[in-house]
Amino acid sequence: MRRGTAVTAAIAVLALTATACGGDGGSSDSAGKGEIAGTVTYWDTSNDAEKGTYKKIAEDFEKKHPKVDVKYVHVNFGDANQKFKNAAGGNSGAPDVMRTEVAWVADFANLGYLAPLDGTPALDDTGDYIKTAAGSTRFKGKTYAVPQVTDTLGLFYNKKMLKKAGVGVPKSFDELKRSAKKIKSQTGGTALYLRGDDPYWFLPYLYGEGGDLVDATTKKITVDDAPGAKAFARMKDLVDSKAAVTDSSDGQENGLKAFQDGDVAMIIDGPWDIAGAQQGKQFKHDKDNLGVAPVPAGSKGSGSPQGGWNLSVYAGTKNMRTAQEFAKYMSSAEVQQRTTEELSLLPTRTSVYDKPSVSGNAMVEFFRPAVGKAVQRPWIAEGNSLFEPIRGQMDAVLAGDRSPEEAADKTGEGFRKLLKDYK
Amino acid sequence: MAVETTSRPARVDADAEGGARVHRRGTGRKSGETGRLRRAAAHHWYAWAMVAPVVVVIGVIIGYPLVRGVYLSLTDADEANVERTIGVNHLPATYRFTGLDNYAEILGDSVFWDRLGWTVVWTAGCVGVTFALGLTLAVMLNRQVRGRSFYRIGMIVPWGIPAFVSVFAWKMLFNEKNGLLNKVLDGGGIDAVPWLGDPVWAKVAVIAVNVWLGVPFMIVAMLGALQGIPGELYEAAEMDGAGPWQRFRNITLPGVRGVSSTVVLLSTIWTFNMFPVIYLLTRGGPEDSTEILVTYAFRLSFINSPRDFATSAAWGVLILVLLSLFTVVYRRALRRQGEVW
Numbered sequence: 234m235r236r237g238t239a240v241t242a243a244i245a246v247l248a249l250t251a252t253a254c255g256g257d258g259g260s261s262d263s264a265g266k267g268e269i270a271g272t273v274t275y276w277d278t279s280n281d282a283e284k285g286t287y288k289k290i291a292e293d294f295e296k297k298h299p300k301v302d303v304k305y306v307h308v309n310f311g312d313a314n315q316k317f318k319n320a321a322g323g324n325s326g327a328p329d330v331m332r333t334e335v336a337w338v339a340d341f342a343n344l345g346y347l348a349p350l351d352g353t354p355a356l357d358d359t360g361d362y363i364k365t366a367a368g369s370t371r372f373k374g375k376t377y378a379v380p381q382v383t384d385t386l387g388l389f390y391n392k393k394m395l396k397k398a399g400v401g402v403p404k405s406f407d408e409l410k411r412s413a414k415k416i417k418s419q420t421g422g423t424a425l426y427l428r429g430d431d432p433y434w435f436l437p438y439l440y441g442e443g444g445d446l447v448d449a450t451t452k453k454i455t456v457d458d459a460p461g462a463k464a465f466a467r468m469k470d471l472v473d474s475k476a477a478v479t480d481s482s483d484g485q486e487n488g489l490k491a492f493q494d495g496d497v498a499m500i501i502d503g504p505w506d507i508a509g510a511q512q513g514k515q516f517k518h519d520k521d522n523l524g525v526a527p528v529p530a531g532s533k534g535s536g537s538p539q540g541g542w543n544l545s546v547y548a549g550t551k552n553m554r555t556a557q558e559f560a561k562y563m564s565s566a567e568v569q570q571r572t573t574e575e576l577s578l579l580p581t582r583t584s585v586y587d588k589p590s591v592s593g594n595a596m597v598e599f600f601r602p603a604v605g606k607a608v609q610r611p612w613i614a615e616g617n618s619l620f621e622p623i624r625g626q627m628d629a630v631l632a633g634d635r636s637p638e639e640a641a642d643k644t645g646e647g648f649r650k651l652l653k654d655y656k
Numbered sequence: 657m658a659v660e661t662t663s664r665p666a667r668v669d670a671d672a673e674g675g676a677r678v679h680r681r682g683t684g685r686k687s688g689e690t691g692r693l694r695r696a697a698a699h700h701w702y703a704w705a706m707v708a709p710v711v712v713v714i715g716v717i718i719g720y721p722l723v724r725g726v727y728l729s730l731t732d733a734d735e736a737n738v739e740r741t742i743g744v745n746h747l748p749a750t751y752r753f754t755g756l757d758n759y760a761e762i763l764g765d766s767v768f769w770d771r772l773g774w775t776v777v778w779t780a781g782c783v784g785v786t787f788a789l790g791l792t793l794a795v796m797l798n799r800q801v802r803g804r805s806f807y808r809i810g811m812i813v814p815w816g817i818p819a820f821v822s823v824f825a826w827k828m829l830f831n832e833k834n835g836l837l838n839k840v841l842d843g844g845g846i847d848a849v850p851w852l853g854d855p856v857w858a859k860v861a862v863i864a865v866n867v868w869l870g871v872p873f874m875i876v877a878m879l880g881a882l883q884g885i886p887g888e889l890y891e892a893a894e895m896d897g898a899g900p901w902q903r904f905r906n907i908t909l910p911g912v913r914g915v916s917s918t919v920v921l922l923s924t925i926w927t928f929n930m931f932p933v934i935y936l937l938t939r940g941g942p943e944d945s946t947e948i949l950v951t952y953a954f955r956l957s958f959i960n961s962p963r964d965f966a967t968s969a970a971w972g973v974l975i976l977v978l979l980s981l982f983t984v985v986y987r988r989a990l991r992r993q994g995e996v997w
Contacts, residue, residue: 315958324741340961344736345747480832481853481942487833549743618960628942632854651960 270300271552273559276328277305278313278542282508286575287332294562301555310334314617321346324549329556330563333378333545335369336610336617341545342377343614348548348556349375355546355557357565358582365539366581368609378543379564380581382572384503385607386437386537387525387600391515394420394498405530406441406467409499413476416498426488426497427471429479429631432623436538437501438464440608441531446619447648449611453656456623457645460533465630465637467531472631481628489513501528503540504579507596525599527606539607541581573597579604615651622647729758729969735962751966758970767952768974775928775948778859782866782927787920789867790874795908797875798882808879815872823936826865827852830937855945858938862946866933870923881915882908917990924986925979949975 273294277287284307291305306328308316314337320327321341333341341347350356356376359367366380390402395412398419403409413424428434439445444460447453455461471477478497480487492500493513502510507523510516516523528537544560546553562568569580570588577596585591586601610616625647626640635643649655697704733751740747762768797808814822829836830851838848851861885907893903931950934940940947940955947955949971957968 318735318963321742322735322738322740324743344962345740345742345745348743481850482938483827483831483852487831490834547743548745549741551743615961621955621959624941625943632942634855634943 268300269298269555269558271555272302272304273330273552273555274304274306274328275559275563276308276313276317276331278308278310278332278334280310280505283572283576283578286572290568290571291563294559297562298555298558301559303559317341317346318344321547321549327547327549329547329550329552330559331545331547332381332563333543334617335539335541335543336612338370338378338543338545339372339612339616340614342372342375346548347377348546348550348553349377350379350546350557350560351376353557354554355379355560355564357561361566361582361584363581363583363605365604365607365609366541369539369541369612370543372612372614378545379560381542381544381564381569382578383539383541383581383604383607384505384579385539385600385603386434386501386503386528387603388499388528389492389502389506389510390499390524390526391422391492391495392522392524393515393519394422394495398498402524402526403499403529404527404535406438406471409529410471410474410476413474417475420495420498422495423475423478423491423497424499425471425477426491426500427468427477427479428484428488428501429468429472429627430482430484432620432627433538433540434484434501435464435468435623435627436608436610437528437536438467438531440536440538441529441533442467443531443533445608445611447611447613447652447655449613451656452652452654454645454648454652456648457641461641461644462638463532465626465640468627469630469633469637479631481631501537504577504596504600507577507599527603536606536608537603539604539609541579613652618651619648622651725969726973728965729967729973730755731966732757733965733969735965738965754966758967759974762967762970762974768949768971770944771947771949771952772978774859774946778863778866778946778948779924779927781863782870782930783920783923785863785867786870786874786923787916790871791878791912791916793871794875794878794882795904798879808875811875812872814869815876819869819932820936822869823865823933826861826868827937830861852938853942855942858942858946862934862937865937866927866930869933870927874919874923877915877919878912881912884915885911921983921986924982928979928982929975949978 275291277284277291279287288305288307291303294303295301313331314334317327317331317333318341322344327346338347342349356379362380363383366383370376370378370380388402394416395402398412398416400412400415401408403412409424416422416424436446439456439460442460442463444455444458444464446456448455472479478491488497488500488502489506489509490513491497492502492510493515495515507525510523511520527535529535544563546556546560550556564581566580566582566585569582569585570591572578573580573585573591573594577594579597579600580586580591586597591597611619622644626635626644629635629643630637630640730753731751732754733749737749737751739749793811797804797811801807832838832848832850832853835851837851841847841849850857852858889907889911890903893907898906928948929950930948931954934946934948934951935954938946940951944952953968953971953975956971957963957965
């Protein structure tokens, strides 16, 4: 326990210094009407390429509301969940508004850390949100966040390599496997880079077989049903048949590099890697060489998980109305248009897609059809924890230490430890 | 085994002293009369006053969390049911006292025993290799060789780099597709090794990195010990016709025993709890093959939600008990060998 305490203390101290007593900034709670004022501390979790733009956008709020002081704090995505929990649980140093991953909303809301936003200024023109994006903001009948950016996985492909091999863009994993030999013999490259190190990438295979992690409405664990085993089997088969290469660690770097260099013709990836892929030698001088298509289908169809970012308001904020107005602003059509223009991120508002500068954006063209169809994940408090059991079993299956059926069973066992009231 | 320059040694010292203190208190009580105690207090009041602040500080920063941790381990506290104040809401604590349930559950689960088995192998492997390497290099550096100070500095470098930086550097070397190690092997016509992807190789990899991090400390400590051995002993032995191996066995080894028993104990405790190497290099994977007790306890309390404070505290207490037991047994063994420690 002493170790635990030490770690907690260390993280808490980090969080405190990072926010520099931000939470206490605004004492003037402008609860009534009239002009909003005070300090809003905003934790931004965007990546290094994005954070400059977000800082500017956040601080532009001050221009609209001269009495408001926005404190922009960048927090690494990897640390943000823990930092927020430490700060919110200890009631010191938590931000007023945070850019929250879709799977975290239910978790934070369940712990009482987030303010419900129904009927507040934060919710504005909610009918405009893409349905799947709005789904991730609700927990137990209340709305705890506003969507800002959405994403999903797609199949990135190297147009030239597929053309050289004389194969089309595969619509299913079976087709991909059939094309793999041609791709190998004609281009020397492997057909697919399969992310074997990150459990998030298990989801397209699972959805493709018609499965899901859990059924949250009937409180049933479904990952150990037949589709779960089939999904593991599919991944294993792609690797064994040499249609795909994989790594058990560093998949993000290795996968992107293999795709950039033309060592693989395809990779399943998200919009956040488009810019990165285009910097690679296969695409740098020929941007059109990069194609994006829906994730290949399994035996039951194509499905890829919904990801993205929401804006949540801390329940303990001293400046509730200003925080709500800030969340509304950060989720507004105007800001979403700006993030698409400057960062090629996908808006969550349907009206934004009609803007010429957005609809003409090549990335949006790639992903627009996909995000509408993205599969909503179970928005339950433990949603994020469910990935750990999958991670271990994915390792074991891909290394050949465990059969797909056994792996599915063990994943289910892992889930049962986390979800005590589930069947 | 590797070395952390800040908080860890202090904590370990506290552990060790804790053990010693308990012992002293034990003998004190045996002799027992209050008169003697009073006389000691009157005589040494100045010393007591001097140590009082330290005792108070240790009590606050170590004693309280320790007691609190032990208490939490006997409850079902988690992030959702502990006392919280969020804004104007005050949520009362709703966790219950559950006695030894957490311990029963942990000890009845193969997860704990699997991790313990590997943690023991990991600790013994790291400390054994580190000690052997450290002693060998120290003996080599203890002689008059050209560029001795250069070598000495070179071997200390790993210690000067923050552990996480070293670990990330190693992670890049180990990268299966683009790492330097596999590129070198490839040049020699050897197939790529899945350094972090195969359970056995991953274990080799984490031990190698930890040894790399730990050797400098071992060299420094052993060099110090070697320099404490009078040169006359070697001269005399040489006169008597003792060969290098005989000199090493009969002069060097006994000469460094006092220091080495201490550093072995220290590095055992460090290695047992060496979180960053495992966590940053493999995150306990592939599967759970490199997960040691502390990384698993971390996973329980920080990665799963709601954070399970109670079970994690119970793991922490078990780890502390294991280390205390080890220290006691180790000291006994040393004392039996005539070592005063």
